[in-house]
Amino acid sequence: MKCLIIAAGKGSRLQQRGDSKPLIPLLGIPLIERVIRAAMEAGAEEFFVVIGYQGERVRNFLERLADRLAIRITPLVNDDWDQENGLSVLKAREVLHQPFLLLMADHLFDPKLIQPLTSLNLGDGELALVVDGNTRNPLVDLEDVTRVKVESKKIRDIGKGLDDFNGFDTGIFLCSPAIFKALEQSKEKDGDTTLSGAVRVLAAEGRAKAALMDDGFWIDVDDPAAFQKAEQALLTRLRDKPNDGPVARYLNRPLSVRMSRYLVQRNITPNQISLFSFLCSVLAAGLFMLGGYIALLLGGVLAQFASIIDGCDGEVARLKYQSSDVGGWFDAVLDRYADAFLLFGLTWHLLAVEANGWILLAGFMAIIGSFMLSYTADKYDKMMRERLQAGGKAGLRMGRDVRVFLIFLGAVTNLVLPVLVLIAVVMNIETLRRVKMALDGQH
Amino acid sequence: MKCLIIAAGKGSRLQQRGDSKPLIPLLGIPLIERVIRAAMEAGAEEFFVVIGYQGERVRNFLERLADRLAIRITPLVNDDWDQENGLSVLKAREVLHQPFLLLMADHLFDPKLIQPLTSLNLGDGELALVVDGNTRNPLVDLEDVTRVKVESKKIRDIGKGLDDFNGFDTGIFLCSPAIFKALEQSKEKDGDTTLSGAVRVLAAEGRAKAALMDDGFWIDVDDPAAFQKAEQALLTRLRDKPNDGPVARYLNRPLSVRMSRYLVQRNITPNQISLFSFLCSVLAAGLFMLGGYIALLLGGVLAQFASIIDGCDGEVARLKYQSSDVGGWFDAVLDRYADAFLLFGLTWHLLAVEANGWILLAGFMAIIGSFMLSYTADKYDKMMRERLQAGGKAGLRMGRDVRVFLIFLGAVTNLVLPVLVLIAVVMNIETLRRVKMALDGQH
Numbered sequence: 003m004k005c006l007i008i009a010a011g012k013g014s015r016l017q018q019r020g021d022s023k024p025l026i027p028l029l030g031i032p033l034i035e036r037v038i039r040a041a042m043e044a045g046a047e048e049f050f051v052v053i054g055y056q057g058e059r060v061r062n063f064l065e066r067l068a069d070r071l072a073i074r075i076t077p078l079v080n081d082d083w084d085q086e087n088g089l090s091v092l093k094a095r096e097v098l099h100q101p102f103l104l105l106m107a108d109h110l111f112d113p114k115l116i117q118p119l120t121s122l123n124l125g126d127g128e129l130a131l132v133v134d135g136n137t138r139n140p141l142v143d144l145e146d147v148t149r150v151k152v153e154s155k156k157i158r159d160i161g162k163g164l165d166d167f168n169g170f171d172t173g174i175f176l177c178s179p180a181i182f183k184a185l186e187q188s189k190e191k192d193g194d195t196t197l198s199g200a201v202r203v204l205a206a207e208g209r210a211k212a213a214l215m216d217d218g219f220w221i222d223v224d225d226p227a228a229f230q231k232a233e234q235a236l237l238t239r240l241r242d243k244p245n246d247g248p249v250a251r252y253l254n255r256p257l258s259v260r261m262s263r264y265l266v267q268r269n270i271t272p273n274q275i276s277l278f279s280f281l282c283s284v285l286a287a288g289l290f291m292l293g294g295y296i297a298l299l300l301g302g303v304l305a306q307f308a309s310i311i312d313g314c315d316g317e318v319a320r321l322k323y324q325s326s327d328v329g330g331w332f333d334a335v336l337d338r339y340a341d342a343f344l345l346f347g348l349t350w351h352l353l354a355v356e357a358n359g360w361i362l363l364a365g366f367m368a369i370i371g372s373f374m375l376s377y378t379a380d381k382y383d384k385m386m387r388e389r390l391q392a393g394g395k396a397g398l399r400m401g402r403d404v405r406v407f408l409i410f411l412g413a414v415t416n417l418v419l420p421v422l423v424l425i426a427v428v429m430n431i432e433t434l435r436r437v438k439m440a441l442d443g444q445h
Numbered sequence: 446m447k448c449l450i451i452a453a454g455k456g457s458r459l460q461q462r463g464d465s466k467p468l469i470p471l472l473g474i475p476l477i478e479r480v481i482r483a484a485m486e487a488g489a490e491e492f493f494v495v496i497g498y499q500g501e502r503v504r505n506f507l508e509r510l511a512d513r514l515a516i517r518i519t520p521l522v523n524d525d526w527d528q529e530n531g532l533s534v535l536k537a538r539e540v541l542h543q544p545f546l547l548l549m550a551d552h553l554f555d556p557k558l559i560q561p562l563t564s565l566n567l568g569d570g571e572l573a574l575v576v577d578g579n580t581r582n583p584l585v586d587l588e589d590v591t592r593v594k595v596e597s598k599k600i601r602d603i604g605k606g607l608d609d610f611n612g613f614d615t616g617i618f619l620c621s622p623a624i625f626k627a628l629e630q631s632k633e634k635d636g637d638t639t640l641s642g643a644v645r646v647l648a649a650e651g652r653a654k655a656a657l658m659d660d661g662f663w664i665d666v667d668d669p670a671a672f673q674k675a676e677q678a679l680l681t682r683l684r685d686k687p688n689d690g691p692v693a694r695y696l697n698r699p700l701s702v703r704m705s706r707y708l709v710q711r712n713i714t715p716n717q718i719s720l721f722s723f724l725c726s727v728l729a730a731g732l733f734m735l736g737g738y739i740a741l742l743l744g745g746v747l748a749q750f751a752s753i754i755d756g757c758d759g760e761v762a763r764l765k766y767q768s769s770d771v772g773g774w775f776d777a778v779l780d781r782y783a784d785a786f787l788l789f790g791l792t793w794h795l796l797a798v799e800a801n802g803w804i805l806l807a808g809f810m811a812i813i814g815s816f817m818l819s820y821t822a823d824k825y826d827k828m829m830r831e832r833l834q835a836g837g838k839a840g841l842r843m844g845r846d847v848r849v850f851l852i853f854l855g856a857v858t859n860l861v862l863p864v865l866v867l868i869a870v871v872m873n874i875e876t877l878r879r880v881k882m883a884l885d886g887q888h
Contacts, residue, residue: 273884328887331824335880338820342813350805357800362793366812370785373816377781381774437778440771441716 003120004098005046006177009034009107010054010083010090015225022056024107025063029233029321030266033223034060034107035067039323042073044116046103049075052090054083086195088185095182104175110232111174111220118213119176127180129204130211131157133169134220141221141231142170148198150212157210160198169212171198172220180204237263240317245383250313250403258313265318272319275311276333282308283340290347293354295416302413305344309406312337337402338376344409345369345425348418364422371429372405382436400432446563447541448489449620452477452550453497453526453533458668465499467550468506472676472764473709476666477503477550478510482766485516487559489546492518495533497526529638531628538625547618553675554617554663561656562619570623572647573654574600576612577663584664584674585613591641593655600653603641612655614641615663623647680706683760688826693756693846701756708761715762718754719776725751726783733790736797738859745856748787752849755780780845781819787852788812788868791861807865814872815848825879843875 013023020026024034031039038049053060061077068075078093091104101124103116115132122130133150134142149167151158160171175181181200188199204210219239221232240262241255265275282304289301315333319325349365352358379401405425412421456466463469467477474482481492496503504520511518521536534547544567546559558575565573576593577585592610594601603614618624624643631642647653662682664675683705684698708718725747732744758776762768792808795801822844848868855864 326887328883331821331883332880335817335821335876338817339813342809342816346809346813350802353805359793362796362805366785366789369809369812370782370789370816373785373813373820374778374781377816377820378774378778433778437775440774443771 003046003103004048004050004100005038005041005103005105006091006094006098007034007037007041007049007051007105007107008087008090009060010052010057010080011087011108012055012084013108013224016223016229018226019229022059024060025056026229027267028110028223028229029236029263031322032063033110034063036110037105037107038067038071038073038075040111040113041103041105041116042071043113044103045120047073049073050078050094050097051075051107052078052080052093054080054090057083086197086199088188088195088197088200091197091200092182092185095179099179101176101178104177104181106173106222108223109173109220110223110236111172112218115172115174115215115218115220118215119174122176122211122213124176124178124211125209126178127204128178128209128211129181129184129201130176130213131201132172132174132218132220133157133212133214134172134218135169135214135216137168137170139170141219141228141235143222143224143228146224147171147222152212152214155212155214156208157201157205157212160201160205160210162198169214173222174220180209233263236321240320245401247401247403249309249407250401253407254310254313254403257310258317261311262314262317262321265314266321270318272315272324272329273332275315275318276329276336279308279311279315280336280340282311284343287343287347290344290413291350291354293351298351298413298416298418301347302410305406305413306410308340309403309410312402334376338373341372341376341402341405342369344406345372345422348409348412348422352418352422361419361422364419364426367426367430368422371426371433374433375400375405375429376402378433378436381440400428405429446489446546447491447493447543448481448484448546448548449534449537449541450477450480450484450492450494450548450550451530451533452503453495453500453523454530454551455498455527456551456667459666459672461669462672465502467503468499469672470710471553471666471672472679472706474765475506476553477506479553480548480550481510481514481516481518483554483556484546484548484559485514486556487546488563490516492516493521493537493540494518494550495521495523495536497523497533500526529640529642531631531638531640531643534640534643535625535628538622542622544619544621547620547624549616549665551666552616552663553666553679554615555661558615558617558658558661558663561658562617565619565654565656567619567621567654568652569621570647571621571652571654572624572627572644573619573656574644575615575617575661575663576600576655576657577615577661578612578657578659580611580613582613584662584671584678586665586667586671589667590614590665595655595657598655598657599651600644600648600655603644603648603653605641612657616665617663623652676706679764683763688844690844690846692752692850693844696850697753697756697846700753701760704754705757705760705764708757709764713761715758715767715772716775718758718761719772719779722751722754722758723779723783725754727786730786730790733787733856734793734797736794741794741856741859741861744790745853748849748856749853751783752846752853755845777819781816784815784819784845784848785812787849788815788865791852791855791865795861795865804862804865807862807869810869810873811865814869814876817876818843818848818872819845821876821879824883843871848872 009024016023025032051064064075080090080093082089119130124130133152148162148171149164150160150169150171151167152169184200184203188194188203201210223229223232237259240259286301286305289297345368352361408421408425412418452467459466468475494507507518523533523536525532562573567573576595591605591614592607593603593612593614594610595612627643627646631637631646644653666672666675680702683702729744729748732740788811795804851864851868855861
């Protein structure tokens with residue numbers, strides 16, 4: 003599918019953050035790149051971007067982006083960028099002859115919102131708009147938003163001043179080329195060159211469909227307040243990871259998200275973060291081996307710090323579209339080494355005081371148990387998803403977050419042996435429970 | 446696809462192995478079940494089996510088999526089972542009105558042989574036969590086999606006494622219902638009620654196609670010699686595992702295959718074999734911990750024995766059609782525990798003589814290295830397959846077989862520390878190499 007993006011305006015209310023609004027980085031990625039990435043995820047393959055204010059800079063950026071993402075992006079120039087946005091849409095009249103996606107460079111959104119549009123059966127001469135039916139959406143600036151009145155899945159009216167409305171214009175359109183004619187008509191009839199004017203023309207003829215939704219993410223990044231809300235919304239979405247254990251969810255993730263907000267501004271890759279977290283764990287293990295409570299305490303704190311940092315690699319990868327299988331695997335491999343080093347450090351710490359076979363056995367069983375829990379996790383996760391879909395009960399979630407937190411607690415409280423024994427017992431029992439579950443499911 | 450199987454004959458030359466030839470177990474599974482399983486693997490969904498000699502016993506078995514495999518098997522009775530096999534085929538005349546697969550209950554074969562048949566575009570009134578073009582196939586009894594003369598992909602002549610031939614009848618047919626008419630014609634014209642007679646009728650009209658192949662596995666299990674050859678062929682095929690390391694390939698597999706030949710005759714599940722192997726490893730680790738060379742030696746031998754036995758679970762599963770994801774996973778989980786226990790046992794053995802931090806470190810690094818090698822294997826194997834397809838070089842294959850063999854050597858030669866250090870170094874370096882390869886491939 004082809005996609006038209008309007009990126010011509012000046013965006014004066016955000017000028018403090020950068021000269022050209024589409025290029026303002028939000029959590030490390032320019033607004034227009036976020037819009038293009040989201041459209042790509044929803045299936046768009048070729049892009050036309052209407053540029054205007056600071057057009058050369060936007061054009062240069064788009065050229066590099068097209069190379070980087072291996073897609074086609076054609077810039078269309080609108081010299082009347084200081085006038086209404088309908089004129090920008092009209093610039094695409096000669097190049098778009100099939101239904102196309104129409105997006106705004108400053109409207110961020112969840113790619114899932116596009117799906118109901120593309121599954122609509124758009125007739126010739128029609129247009130469809132994603133309308134947010136949640137009129138209390140806290141991300142919407144009620145003063146500035148374009149309001150929509152929807153009746154039986156069609157747009158009845160649209161405009162900023164509307165008193166009778168039941169939804170908001172998200173700026174996510176699926177248009178047939180009829181939009182160009184409607185823009186002309188609106189201009190001739192009412193002297194109205196806004197996109198809303200053209201939608202009104204089509205709506206009057208019953209040709210403007212509405213795809214109503216009420217809990218999808220979208221935001222018009224128009225002023226500093228909206229910019230902050232957008233950042234916050236993207237960061238909050240990072241915390242919604244179903245695989246997170248309790249410590250990750252309630253302790254690590256809130257902290258790591260804050261760090262990620264800072265890290266995305268820097269030129270740091272997710273793999274570098276993984277490596278840094280790993281080195282912190284190795285250092286922590288070294289502190290454990292030094293002996294003495296102070297070193298133990300410092301090691302414990304450092305280990306927990308490394309565990310928090312360990313959330314940032316995935317977060318930064320998601321925020322900067324750098325997620326990869328290999329990256330996730332690299333992180334997992336380093337985590338296994340880190341876990342083993344930490345537990346070995348604790349075992350050494352104890353053995354240095356008293357060379358005792360039971361301590362050695364506890365340390366060994368803790369290391370093997372923590373390994374086995376990770377080793378069995380893939381299979382277990384898959385089984386659990388199937389069980390849960392079939393209405394079964396979830397087992398204990400006991401991942402790395404809990405393991406390192408226990409190490410941290412053991413170090414801080416100087417109760418190292420009990421923690422080693424606890425990890426050894428819990429991790430191995432949980433592993434055996436998984437094996438039993440798998441074998442039970444086999445018959 | 447429907448499938449007709451001829452299982453009516455007496456098979457007197459195999460009588461010593463069981464009353465009813467189709468029910469004679471070959472490596473634990475009756476011949477007819479092997480044929481049905483192979484046909485299922487090739488896509489057959491509904492079965493008709495012509496029974497005759499000992500028909501009630503065969504019928505009972507097929508009923509239970511249909512339940513067990515959740516398929517439909519309809520028995521067709523041929524009271525003239527002591528006459529030629531064409532009469533058995535005729536029994537299906539009323540039930541088969543579309544092209545169908547025709548197989549012999551005593552011909553075992555690789556399911557892949559069926560594929561060229563089903564991809565043939567069989568015309569109305571035609572028949573196709575898989576012909577073995579390898580006239581030196583050692584599995585073929587040249588005295589007894591039905592010979593075939595093929596010319597430009599068509600059967601020219603067929604018969605046991607043929608002097609001019611270039612292939613063998615494998616007994617794997619794809620028939621249109623025209624076969625029934627051809628059987629009648631052959632009977633009326635020449636008094637010939639063999640299946641070959643009917644094929645000759647169709648061949649004379651240019652309606653008998655040949656799917657010529659020259660290295661597929663098939664065997665007519667007709668007498669004790671062929672029976673032994675068939676067993677040997679199935680066992681040999683077990684040894685052809687591309688994932689086997691050098692020790693597995695040249696030492697363990699030849700021995701484990703011999704044990705599997707024995708085990709399939711017993712009512713032992715693959716999971717029970719996995720568990721037994723694991724318990725042997727635990728016992729070996731216990732012997733290591735006892736101290737002293739004799740215990741060390743015994744432990745080493747037992748560990749290697751466990752490693753050999755560890756091949757049998759998969760072999761028995763393949764021979765008895767009991768392979769499963771969960772079974773493979775169960776084996777892998779037990780292997781990880783077994784590896785860790787063995788290395789821990791060796792470490793303990795050394796520490797009991799001299800409590801030394803370096804020994805502890807070597808043992809720990811050996812345990813973590815052997816774990817990491819298994820942990821990274823899935824990803825690595827996938828990458829390597831892709832690399833090799835792209836013409837890259839294979840890295841070192843260094844799996845569990847090598848690890849346990851090194852442990853065995855270390856115990857036998859009483860060079861435990863060098864072996865621990867070797868495993869620690871080699872396994873961790875190989876892990877790091879894999880990580881480096883993955884990261885290199887990322888860019």
